Amino acid sequence: MATDKTRTDSAAMACAMTRPAQPAACAHPARSRAAAPVMLLVIALCSLLASPLARAADRADTAANLCTLDLDTPRRPRDFTAAAAAIAPAVVTIVVVRERSGETSAERAYSSGFVIDADGYIVGAAHAVRSAGQTWVVLADGRTFRARVAGLDRRSDVSLLKIETRGLPVVQAAPRPVCTGEWVASLGTPFGFDYSVNAGIVSAFPRYLPGSNGVGMIQTDVAMNPGSSGGPLFNARGHVVGMSSMVYSDTGMFLGVSFAVPVARVLQVVGELKQRGHVRTATIGAHLQGVSAGLATAFGLDRPRGGIVVDVLGDGPAARAGVRSGDIVLAINGVAAGSWADIEEGIAASAVGAELSLTIWRDRSERTIALRTAALPPDMPLQSSQPHTPLPRLGLSLDTARRAAMQAGLYVESVAGPALVAGVEPGDRIVAVNGIAVDDAAAFDAALSRVGNVPVVALLVARADALVYLPVTRSEP
Known part of the structure; x- marks a missing residue:
């Protein structure tokens, strides 16, 4: 995800000499001291995913994703040469500058991004820019611009940057979701090596991670390393299917499992960030998990379905309505939920302040509880981009x-x-x-x-x- 120094300065200089047109992204490896806590959070989150409990929670959803590709879509592309060439002009390197506490020199960190709007709007990873003192964007043609963080959403890991220019090449979003087993590739700046292409397959979709607010991630085996996050994940046609976000690892390095945010979710977040600078996300103030066969038996449910409430937060909507830990949510507004993900999606898709009728399984019988959703606190950059003053x-x-x-x-x-x-x-x-x-x-x-x-x-x-x-x-x- 974020960045760490892994090469010597002499190697970095050699790299810079091989790419004179874009030395900023190649002259030094990606690094960031702020990356460590971010990676630890990702590792902790993904470790929970690896537990039997979490696997049971989303096994039905990933197994049910049986989709058929268009007849003219290559089952196994010979290569991604044409696709990478088509998308590369819209891919950028994002350079973040942070002040070092107690030191005179600042530090820089690299991540990836792509142009989503020709008028200078760029998508990147929220974790890479949230604490930035300054943010810069290096375009494919080598031009460098000071960027403004227009908004970000840590829950989806999507950020929106704005640079003052027009007429930029833009990516093309895929018209349909990915299929499990489909060939995909990524383009980004791992370890500061800009415009690196990596390919693999979609291992699972949708893959629901704890805290994902009902958004199924794209799990792949596409290599992803520090500096890759924020770059596009694309198919054999050169259409963007997602944004590279994080890896499953206990070391911070790629171990064969990576995750991307689906492009439909990226576009939804970008639309809200353009409109108001933050994302309004509905919540009921409770954490849920999937219902496995064992949990269904323990709670007297006929089969695994819905989502079980793990805990109820503070005096939020669920607490005020009387929802308890151990309640199983079976339906929202009369629409039955086949899985925990259906519940999460239903809540996330609701408007803030919407009235929801929850069908609850408690004490081996059904009951109905009504509540109004509240808004999750909006995400904002920790430090606003400073005005540009020549040094x-x-x-x-x-x-x-x-x-x-x-x-x-x-x-x-x-x-x-x-x-x-x-x-x-x-x-x-x-x-x-x-x-x-x-x-x-x-x-x-x-x-x-x-x-x-x-x-x-x-x-x-x-x-x-x-x-x-x-x-x-x-x-x-």
């Missing part, structure tokens, strides 16, 4: 080497803003500015003045015995 010296703090062991030259002491996004690191030696050699801060300033107010400045950087030019976006295009 002196491109965000670099510079000093001339003073130790005998260091080669003479101009070194980076700390880095922030556009230079950090471009891939400059503390300890780098600045050799030239737009081809003008520099060896001290005065020469650097003179070179910047000489090149004038150009939007992008090329810095020749030395790191670990390697040289590479990094384009630094001085101002937004």
Whole structure:
């Protein structure tokens, strides 16, 4: 999901030298200290899924997903060459800058995204941008834009970014849900390696995870690693079927199971984020799980169906209406629920404030309880994107080497803003500015003045015995 450093700086420089058009995404591996708690939450959530209890809860739903592909859809595509080429122009790299507590330098983290609207709206993973100090987007053509987080929804892990440009290529959403066994591929920036394609099959759909609010995820065996999240999952026709979100792992690395948010859910969330900046989600204030054959027997139910209430929260709608832990919800507004997922979907699909009539199984008999749904607290970015203000010296703090062991030259002491996004690191030696050699801060300033107010400045950087030019976006295009 989120990001961690896994390669050396010398390897990163070699990577940057192979992709001069887009060094910001390739110049350094994805990293983020904020990623650790996010990954732990995902691991905990997915570990619950792996338990027999949770498997029993959604076994019927995944097994029942028997669908037929169109006759002209390849059963096993020869490759994804054409599909990847069609979708790549709309795929972006998202670069997040966060301040390090007690340190002068900031840190950057990479994730993936895709253009959903030609007027500059981009979909990404909510966990990747929620705590961002600054968010930048690198387009397929190499242009870099400062982005505004227009809204996010952690429950679906969908965020919506806005950049100030028009006429962007957009992805095409698939007209139908995926089928279990269908071939799919992803495109993203794992470990900072941008535009990486990985392929596999849909292992299960829908796969309901605890806390998913009735949204069935797409489970695949498509490789997904730090930096992949937010990228598109697409079919053999190049149509987007989902957004890469998380993996099942106790290490944070890919172990053969990954999950994507279905594109229908992505579009629904994007519509609400565009409209109001947050998603209004209905809740009854209770947690439910599936009813297995054993639980049905224990509670005197004729067969496994509905959803059993695990706990009732505070003084929410369920608590006020008298719902108890151990109640089994069999129907909503008279519509029978075949599974726990049907209950979750029914609640999530309800309007906030809607009156629901729940058919409850309690004490081996049915009863009806009426309640009104409430709204879950809206998700908002932890820190609003800061206004764009140009930083002196491109965000670099510079000093001339003073130790005998260091080669003479101009070194980076700390880095922030556009230079950090471009891939400059503390300890780098600045050799030239737009081809003008520099060896001290005065020469650097003179070179910047000489090149004038150009939007992008090329810095020749030395790191670990390697040289590479990094384009630094001085101002937004």
